[in-house]
Amino acid sequence: xxxxxxxxxxxxxxxLLLPFCSVTNCLFCVKFCRHVSINKKTWxxxxxxxxxxxxxxxxxLSMKEQSVFLKYFYIFLTETSxxxxxxxxxxxxxxxxxxxxxxxxxxxxxxGEPNNHDGFTEDCVEMLHTTGRWNDVSxxxxxxxxxxxxxxxxxxxxxxxxxxANVK
Numbered sequence: 001x002x003x004x005x006x007x008x009x010x011x012x013x014x015x016l017l018l019p020f021c022s023v024t025n026c027l028f029c030v031k032f033c034r035h036v037s038i039n040k041k042t043w044x045x046x047x048x049x050x051x052x053x054x055x056x057x058x059x060x061l062s063m064k065e066q067s068v069f070l071k072y073f074y075i076f077l078t079e080t081s082x083x084x085x086x087x088x089x090x091x092x093x094x095x096x097x098x099x100x101x102x103x104x105x106x107x108x109x110x111x112g113e114p115n116n117h118d119g120f121t122e123d124c125v126e127m128l129h130t131t132g133r134w135n136d137v138s139x140x141x142x143x144x145x146x147x148x149x150x151x152x153x154x155x156x157x158x159x160x161x162x163x164x165a166n167v168k
Contacts, residue, residue, distance in 0.1 A: 050147035056100035057086030087125035
């Protein structure tokens with residue numbers, strides 16, 4: 001069984017990273033379970049980690065879902081890393097798709113995005129930790145990430161390691 005791991009912080013409070021579908025972690029999930037990893041990885045490595053757990057990088061399908069993520073980050077995470085989403089244009093430049101095959105019906109781009117900045121190949125999308133807006137960026141950047149899976153796929157395999165991290 002996967003158990004929550006307390007994180008030591010600089011103050012006396014502790015933050016818990018919870019497994020995908022624990023009762024507490026489902027505060028912000030209805031049809032899907034989500035897991036935030038604070039281990040920084042490239043987009044492809046993050047996607048591989050999610051897939052090993054039977055999940056995909058997160059798709060954000062509405063402003064309501066976007067708002068819940070922002071609240072969660074500001075309350076529980078002090079990490080200042082941007083966060084990978086599953087949105088990408090790896091297959092066709094300029095045509096963004098979710099890696100879990102959900103239709104793109106909602107976007108929350110930062111002003112001027114997506115821009116494939118200075119002609120660089122920016123095929124993957126991160127959520128900026130400062131504003132929650134989305135930015136297209138090189139898939140080789142190192143970011144934290146969110147995995148998402150339908151509740152019907154839970155429970156996860158028993159060999160999934162518990163999440164641990166250092167929080168400042």
